[in-house]
Each structure stands twice: as structure tokens, then as C-alpha cells.
Amino acid sequence: MKFTNNYKEKIREIVKDKNLTYYIDTMGCSMNENDSSKYSGILESMGFKKEFDEKKANLILFNTCCIRENAENTLFGRLGSLKKEKINNEDKYIVIVGCMTQQKHIIDKIKTSYKFVDIVLGTGAMSIFPLKLYNVLKNKKTDIEYIDVTNEVEEDIPIKYDDKFRASVSIIYGCNNFCSYCIVPYVRGRERSRKKEDILNDIKRLAKNGYKEVMLLGQNVNSYGNDFKDINYNFPKLLQDIEKIDGIEIIRFMSPHPKDFSDELIEVIKNSKKIARQIHLPLQSGSTRILKEMNRRHTKEDYLKIVEKLKSIDDNISISTDIIVGFPGETDEDFKETLDVVKKVKFDQIYMFIYSKRVGTRAEKMEDNTSNNEKVKRLEKIKEVYEKYLPDNNKKMIGKVYKVLVEGKSKNNENLYTGRTSQNKVVIFEGNEEVVGKIVNVKIISQHLWYLKGKIEV
Ligand code: SAH
Ligand code: SF4
Numbered sequence: 001m002k003f004t005n006n007y008k009e010k011i012r013e014i015v016k017d018k019n020l021t022y023y024i025d026t027m028g029c030s031m032n033e034n035d036s037s038k039y040s041g042i043l044e045s046m047g048f049k050k051e052f053d054e055k056k057a058n059l060i061l062f063n064t065c066c067i068r069e070n071a072e073n074t075l076f077g078r079l080g081s082l083k084k085e086k087i088n089n090e091d092k093y094i095v096i097v098g099c100m101t102q103q104k105h106i107i108d109k110i111k112t113s114y115k116f117v118d119i120v121l122g123t124g125a126m127s128i129f130p131l132k133l134y135n136v137l138k139n140k141k142t143d144i145e146y147i148d149v150t151n152e153v154e155e156d157i158p159i160k161y162d163d164k165f166r167a168s169v170s171i172i173y174g175c176n177n178f179c180s181y182c183i184v185p186y187v188r189g190r191e192r193s194r195k196k197e198d199i200l201n202d203i204k205r206l207a208k209n210g211y212k213e214v215m216l217l218g219q220n221v222n223s224y225g226n227d228f229k230d231i232n233y234n235f236p237k238l239l240q241d242i243e244k245i246d247g248i249e250i251i252r253f254m255s256p257h258p259k260d261f262s263d264e265l266i267e268v269i270k271n272s273k274k275i276a277r278q279i280h281l282p283l284q285s286g287s288t289r290i291l292k293e294m295n296r297r298h299t300k301e302d303y304l305k306i307v308e309k310l311k312s313i314d315d316n317i318s319i320s321t322d323i324i325v326g327f328p329g330e331t332d333e334d335f336k337e338t339l340d341v342v343k344k345v346k347f348d349q350i351y352m353f354i355y356s357k358r359v360g361t362r363a364e365k366m367e368d369n370t371s372n373n374e375k376v377k378r379l380e381k382i383k384e385v386y387e388k389y390l391p392d393n394n395k396k397m398i399g400k401v402y403k404v405l406v407e408g409k410s411k412n413n414e415n416l417y418t419g420r421t422s423q424n425k426v427v428i429f430e431g432n433e434e435v436v437g438k439i440v441n442v443k444i445i446s447q448h449l450w451y452l453k454g455k456i457e458v
């Protein structure tokens with residue numbers, strides 16, 4: 001479906017007249033960050049100016065997440081603190097979009113306790129945003145009704161990235177996997193792949209505008225193309241086509257699912273000069289029994305086998321992951337299996353979460369006897385083991401030269417510059433403004449757990 005904005009000019013007039021500004025608060029994952037760039041694009045195409053101070057902004061857009069319970073508490077806390085200002089200022093507008101709005105109980109709560117919200121909009125429904133906004137700006141007609149997940153693919157949405165050198169591009173929306181703990185399939189709808197032409201054109205345009213790095217996004221990027229009926233085109237083929245685009249130097253993707261990590265994909269990574277030597281491969285649990293309960297459809301051994309294959313391409317490849325501790329019924333023995341994988345893989349980064357019960361998922365009904373105290377202990381144990389091995393990975397890099405995309409000045413030291421290697425390791429080094437946005441060779445001198453120090457090689 002093509003995004004068209006029939007209200008652009010009418011809204012432009014009102015915005016110009018009142019000099020309206022916007023502020024976006026993004027919660028959740030990269031998918032939401034990408035959606036927020038689209039909301040920025042839509043709002044700026046209608047004349048809204050970006051405001052960095054939330055208090056001063058006229059329109060506040062909350063792009064919400066509901067992957068874990070605390071996200072809900074955060075949103076309602078924020079809304080509560082805005083109430084007074086909203087009621088006293090007729091040019092203050094509150095818009096709520098994103099995953100949380102696809103849950104009926106959330107909409108009911110907004111309708112009863114936060115009536116001052118102007119617009120609620122679900123995922124994949126940006127096309128109707130201009131109409132709703134026009135109704136609010138022109139006629140003070142608010143709309144906080146629940147709408148079902150649309151399962152649309154919306155194309156040609158204006159997009160405004162904050163970054164000048166790296167950009168994220170969604171390749172597939174939704175999820176069909178129904179992992180038993182996860183809310184995403186309910187709030188993001190079924191898997192739908194974007195047409196390869198639309199993706200390639202977006203990336204060509206980015207390259208033309210000076211972007212060097214792309215991050216391909218999807219809940220399960222390696223199911224890309226499974227929904228194509230007439231053509232035989234999949235994720236490895238898409239990667240090969242992106243590789244041919246001049247100007248793009250680094251290709252990353254997130255997240256691949258271990259169950260779909262084919263040998264064809266490994267071969268493409270091996271032969272690529274652009275695919276980053278960093279793979280984010282969510283583990284969730286190292287216990288095959290728990291993985292089965294989670295409906296992940298792979299075993300501990302399958303996971304370790306993929307890692308072994310990736311490391312055989314390049315011993316220096318960095319592996320990052322997501323782990324959930326305290327899934328219902330997770331025993332000490334199960335947890336030891338997770339620790340065993342952490343020890344064997346020596347992850348470069350781990351996003352660790354304590355299991356959070358989500359309404360409507362299969363795991364919601366599962367019995368959970370582990371105390372929160374014990375779960376916190378497990379989380380700390382993972383952190384301890386991970387940090388023990390991390391320097392080993394970093395040390396391997398000392399003395400070698402890596403290509404680094406320079407992002408800008410280091411936040412902590414005005415005289416130093418910062419960038420990332422293909423392995424996604426942060427490096428700081430002496431430089432000058434001329435290298436910003438360029439790819440330079442940096443020799444690694446020392447490691448400091450969370451970052452490396454280096455020197456530009458000329
Ligand atoms: N599609 C990705 C994950 C997206 S959600 C994948 O399949 O790997 C991001 C991460 O949030 C997940 O990898 C998982 O570790 C975590 N997560 C999802 N649901 C959760 C829940 N109910 N409680 C705690 N963590 C959860
Ligand atoms: Fe959630 Fe599983 Fe889909 Fe990832 S693959 S979004 S964890 S259901």
C-alpha cells in the first residue's frame with residue numbers, strides 16, 4: 001500500500017500559523033526506532049519542527065513497547081505527569097502509537113484514566129495518521145479507539161534519520177513464530193516481506209546520500225521471502241543484491257532466528273566483503289527442554305553448531321545475544337545449560353532479561369515457582385561469566401588493523417574521536433573533523449572491556 005497524504009497542505013497551513021513543534025519518545029526495539037524516523041519524516045513533511053525539550057514541544061508522540069511489563073508502567077507514569085500541562089495548553093497534543101496500542105486492555109485504561117490523549121494509532125497504520133491529526137488540529141476531534149492489527153506493508157513513507165552515515169531499513173514486518181513468552185506476534189501481526197525492489201531502491205537512495213552502513217531490520221530477518229508466492233527469493237539472495245550497491249560498505253542485520261540460519265546464509269556471509277563480522281543470534285535459553293517450552297524450535301546443540309560455523313568463517317567474528325532467565329519452570333539444571341553456552345560461545349554482548357508474563361501468550365498460564373530473588377541471582381551470574389570472558393575477545397584484536405566508520409567526537413573526551421569496527425566494537429582514537437563519516441584504518445592498541453583504544457593508520 002502506497003502512503004499518500006491528502007492532508008499535507010491543510011495541516012502545513014495550521015502548523016505554520018501556530019509554529020508547531022514535535023518531540024518523539026521512543027521505547028522498545030530498533031523496529032520502533034525505525035518507525036519513529038518515519039513519524040519524524042511525516043511530521044516534518046507537514047512543517048512540524050523538531051524540538052529537543054519535551055516540555056516545550058507542542059506534539060508529543062509516544063512510540064510504545066510492551067515486550068515486558070515495566071514498559072507499561074513507564075508510559076502511564078509519563079502520561080500522568082503530562083496531564084496538567086495538556087489540559088492547560090490548547091496547543092499541546094499527545095499521540096500514542098506502537099505495540100502497546102494493539103492491546104485492548106491498554107486502550108481501555110487510556111479511555112478511562114487518560115482521556116486527555118488526542119490520538120491512539122496501532123502498528124502499521126501510519127497512512128491514517130494525517131487524517132487523525134487533521135481532525136485534532138482543525139476540529140479538536142480526538143480518536144482513541146482500538147483498531148485491529150492491520151497486516152499492511154506501507155511504502156513511500158517519508159523518513160528522517162537522525163544519523164548521517166548509518167541507517168536502518170525494515171525488510172520484513174510482523175512475526176509468525178509465537179514463541180510462548182512473546183507478545184510481538186499479537187501486536188505486530190503476521191510476517192510480510194517488503195518487495196525486493198522497494199528495499200533495494202531505499203538502500204540505493206541512502207548510498208547516494210552518503211550513507212555507508214545499513215542495518216536490515218525484522219523480527220526474524222531470515223524468514224524474509226517465505227511469504228512470496230510467485231518468486232524464489234530469500235534473505236541470502238537479498239544480502240547478495242545489497243552487496244552490489246556501490247557506496248554501502250557495511251551491512252548488518254537484526255535479528256536472525258537460529259531455526260532459520262541456513263548453510264546458504266552462512267556461505268553468503270563467508271563470501272561477503274560487506275556483511276559485518278558481528279552476528280546477533282538470540283539464544284533465550286541454553287536448555288533444550290526450556291527452548292522447547294519456549295517454542296523456539298531449535299536445540300542447544302543446533303545453536304552451538306551455528307556459532308561453530310560462524311567462527312570457522314572468521315575466528316574474530318563477534319556474537320551477541322538475548323537471554324531470558326526465569327522462564328516458568330526453569331530449574332537450576334536448565335540455568336546451568338544456559339551458563340554453559342555463555343562459557344562456550346564467549347559472547348561479545350548479551351542483552352539479559354528476567355522473564356515477564358505477557359497477557360494472552362501461552363506462557364501466561366505456565367506455572368512459575370522460581371522466586372524473583374533467585375532470578376536476579378541468575379541474571380548476575382550470567383553477567384559475571386560474560387564479563388570474565390569478554391577481555392579474551394578484545395585482546396585478540398590488539399595489534400591488528402580494522403576498518404572503522406568514524407561517528408564523531410567521543411562524548412567523554414573532546415580531543416578523541418569514536419567509531420565502530422565491523423565487529424561492532426567501540427574504538428576511540430585521535431583524529432580530526434575530516435575523518436567523520438569516513439571509513440579509516442585503525443590499529444588497536446589496548447582494550448578496556450567496553451571499548452578499545454586505537455590509532456589511525458595512514
Ligand atoms: N525477534 C527477536 C526478538 C525480539 S524481542 C527474536 O526472536 O530473537 C527482543 C528480546 O526481548 C527477545 O529476544 C527476548 O530475549 C526478550 N523478550 C521477549 N519477550 C519477553 C518476555 N516476555 N519477558 C522477558 N524478555 C522477553
Ligand atoms: Fe517474539 Fe519469537 Fe517472534 Fe522473536 S521470533 S518476535 S521472540 S515470537
Ligand code: F3S
Nearest residue numbers: 028029065066067099
Ligand atoms: Fe517492543 Fe514492539 Fe519492539 S513490543 S521490542 S517495540 S516489536
